[in-house]
Amino acid sequence: xxxxxxxxxxxxxxxxxxxxxxxxxxxxxxxxxxxxxxxxxxxxxxxxxxxxxxxxxxxxxxxxxxxxxxxxxxxxxxxxxxxxxxxxxxxxxxxxxxxxxxxxxxxxxxxxxxxxxxxxxxxxxxxxxxxxxxxxxxxxxxxxxxxxxxxxxxxxxxxxxxxxxxxxxxxxxxxxxxxxxxxxxxxxxxxxxxxxxxxxxxxxxxxxxxxxxxxxxxxxxxxxxxxxxxxxxxxxxxxxxxxxxxxxxxxxxxxxxx
Amino acid sequence: xxxxxxxxxxxxxxxxxxxxxxxxxxxxxxxxxxxxxxxxxxxxxxxxxxxxxxxxxxxxxxxxxxxxxxxxxxxxxxxxxxxxxxxxxxxxxxxxxxxxxxxxxxxxxxxxxxxxxxxxxxxxxxxxxxxxxxxxxxxxxxxxxxxxxxxxxxxxxxxxxxxxxxxxxxxxxxxxxxxxxxxxxxxxxxxxxxxxxxxxxxxxxxxxxxxxxxxxxxxxxxxxxxxxxxxxxxxxxxxxxxxxxxxxxxxxxxxxxxxxxxxxxxxxxxxxxxxxxxxxxxxxxxxxxxxxxxxxxxxxxxxxxxxxxxxxxxxxxxxxxxxxxxxxxxxxxxxxxxxxxxxxxxxx
Numbered sequence: 290x291x292x293x294x295x296x297x298x299x300x301x302x303x304x305x306x307x308x309x310x311x312x313x314x315x316x317x318x319x320x321x322x323x324x325x326x327x328x329x330x331x332x333x334x335x336x337x338x339x340x341x342x343x344x345x346x347x348x349x350x351x352x353x354x355x356x357x358x359x360x361x362x363x364x365x366x367x368x369x370x371x372x373x374x375x376x377x378x379x380x381x382x383x384x385x386x387x388x389x390x391x392x393x394x395x396x397x398x399x400x401x402x403x404x405x406x407x408x409x410x411x412x413x414x415x416x417x418x419x420x421x422x423x424x425x426x427x428x429x430x431x432x433x434x435x436x437x438x439x440x441x442x443x444x445x446x447x448x449x450x451x452x453x454x455x456x457x458x459x460x461x462x463x464x465x466x467x468x469x470x471x472x473x474x475x476x477x478x479x480x481x482x483x484x485x486x487x488x489x490x491x492x493x494x495x496x497x498x499x500x501x502x503x504x505x506x507x508x509x510x511x512x513x514x515x516x517x518x519x520x521x522x523x524x525x526x527x528x529x530x531x532x533x534x535x536x537x538x539x540x541x542x543x544x545x546x547x
Numbered sequence: 548x549x550x551x552x553x554x555x556x557x558x559x560x561x562x563x564x565x566x567x568x569x570x571x572x573x574x575x576x577x578x579x580x581x582x583x584x585x586x587x588x589x590x591x592x593x594x595x596x597x598x599x600x601x602x603x604x605x606x607x608x609x610x611x612x613x614x615x616x617x618x619x620x621x622x623x624x625x626x627x628x629x630x631x632x633x634x635x636x637x638x639x640x641x642x643x644x645x646x647x648x649x650x651x652x653x654x655x656x657x658x659x660x661x662x663x664x665x666x667x668x669x670x671x672x673x674x675x676x677x678x679x680x681x682x683x684x685x686x687x688x689x690x691x692x693x694x695x696x697x698x699x700x701x702x703x704x705x706x707x708x709x710x711x712x713x714x715x716x717x718x719x720x721x722x723x724x725x726x727x728x729x730x731x732x733x734x735x736x737x738x739x740x741x742x743x744x745x746x747x748x749x750x751x752x753x754x755x756x757x758x759x760x761x762x763x764x765x766x767x768x769x770x771x772x773x774x775x776x777x778x779x780x781x782x783x784x785x786x787x788x789x790x791x792x793x794x795x796x797x798x799x800x801x802x803x804x805x806x807x808x809x810x811x812x813x814x815x816x817x818x819x820x821x822x823x824x825x826x827x828x829x830x831x832x833x834x835x836x837x838x839x840x841x842x843x844x845x846x847x848x849x850x851x852x853x854x855x856x857x858x859x860x861x862x863x864x865x866x867x868x869x870x871x872x873x874x875x876x877x878x879x880x881x882x883x884x885x886x887x888x889x890x891x892x893x894x895x
Contacts, residue, residue: 390774392838393769413759
């Protein structure tokens with residue numbers, strides 16, 4: 290069933306995963322994973338619960354080490370030693386918990402652990418950070434009432450948007466989004482998808498998006514990969530597939546008469 | 548902090564809700580006041596303090612508004628404000644130090660030990676402050692390395708230091724071995740303790756609201772996991788705050804007992820610690836971390852000092868004071884929880 294849709298040349302390839310496998314004791318989470326994402330491309334990753342999506346994401350963020358296989362970051366075979374190491378290579382993750390501090394204003398969350406300070410007295414450059422935060426949000430078209438609003442007072446979609454903006458803000462090359470739309474209404478979900486599309490149009494970013502809503506996947510992604518039992522069993526351009534086909538693929542094995 | 552809130556008034560209609568039709572101007576003024584109170588939690592405690600001062604001025608005859616009486620209020624206020632300010636920082640980062648009152652008790656005896664061993668007074672002072680800081684370091688390291696609740700760690704440390712104070716002093720008060728200008732500066736001069744308290748409060752509040760450290764303790768207390776995911780060294784931030792609290796508690800112990808003119812093993816202790824924590828809580832600091840202010844703790848200490856002094860003045864006994872404090876702490880907590888929910892609603 291494997292169909293290889295070719296990406297652009299390797300020069301624009303941000304990440305390539307070759308024959309990666311991962312076991313947890315007796316459980317084989319990933320059998321043989323092969324995938325790649327190019328700059329300016331959004332790859333949709335779908336699959337049933339337990340197919341290995343989260344394990345794959347955790348390997349790419351440097352949280353888990355693969356048992357075998359290799360990962361190439363911009364063409365260089367790289368062992369991702371830790372989350373910090375992966376991040377230093379430009380691999381940013383938007384966690385499901387978003388890693389935001391509710392009690393702090395938007396602009397401080399955007400600069401969290403990267404606060405700007407004066408010299409020689411190390412006072413916060415609040416005005417500068419507010420300005421940059423506003424610019425960063427404007428540049429990706431995120432509408433927040435005020436950058437001084439506390440993050441805890443914002444809606445789920447706005448919080449998600451801020452988490453995405455923060456990752457991008459820090460010179461990300463690869464953005465990993467693990468079910469960013471899971472806890473979101475249709476309207477807010479659409480806003481996030483628009484945001485992803487705008488980020489894609491900037492052309493310098495590769496994005497891997499995990500989602501359960503196939504119409505959104507087909508809508509926003511350039512390519513779709515299906516993960517089944519620890520392998521990528523389907524790789525096709527989004528334009529060449531449909532929601533119906535994806536549903537059929539994922540659910541075929543569970544059909545009662547199968 | 549103040550400037551951070553400057554333009555939060557605008558975004559109320561984030562969800563695109565139309566503004567409600569304007570009620571009467573009196574009600575609008577009331578709503579505006581409520582909004583300010585909701586946002587600046589310290590302000591409500593200032594109002595209560597002003598009310599208490601007015602009450603005791605009226606009820607206490609000519610006794611309350613005198614310089615001598617202000618000096619007595621200061622004696623309550625200064626130690627509670629300093630240690631309360633430090634406890635506010637600890638509470639904001641999600642921790643508490645129950646040993647601070649006994650660091651207050653013990654540190655002067657550390658000073659006399661160094662002095663008796665032949666150190667000069669300034670050296671003995673520095674040595675004692677290092678001991679106090681060391682206590683905070685031990686508190687913080689045990690808390691973080693073994694992941695024990697700070698409640699338990701500092702409870703044990705408090706008992707340890709109480710015992711050490713009695714052993715070191717043989718249960719007897721001793722005159723401070725400090726004289727001259729240094730004595731005047733660290734507690735001897737009539738208002739020196741007040742100057743120190745205000746200066747320390749200002750420094751702590753600036754650290755909280757204008758430095759990266761302040762952002763980190765709010766992050767560490769508000770959401771430790773998110774803070775760690777963002778690369779903030781949560782453990783280091785918390786240990787540093789334990790050290791600051793202990794250092795200031797120790798310094799306050801020396802300051803206060805130099806003022807009294809006697810290093811006393813029965814000074815400080817749990818009363819001082821509870822008053823400091825109560826000051827922070829009454830001043831609007833969340834016990835579960837994430838938010839609070841040092842200035843709020845200072846006003847909390849002022850309120851407690853005024854009530855304590857005022858009750859003495861009008862002849863209400865000490866037991867009634869404890870009743871009032873108990874009620875005040877619980878009401879402050881309820882108010883915090885209520886205001887927090889109100890705040891969420893108002894700004895949604």
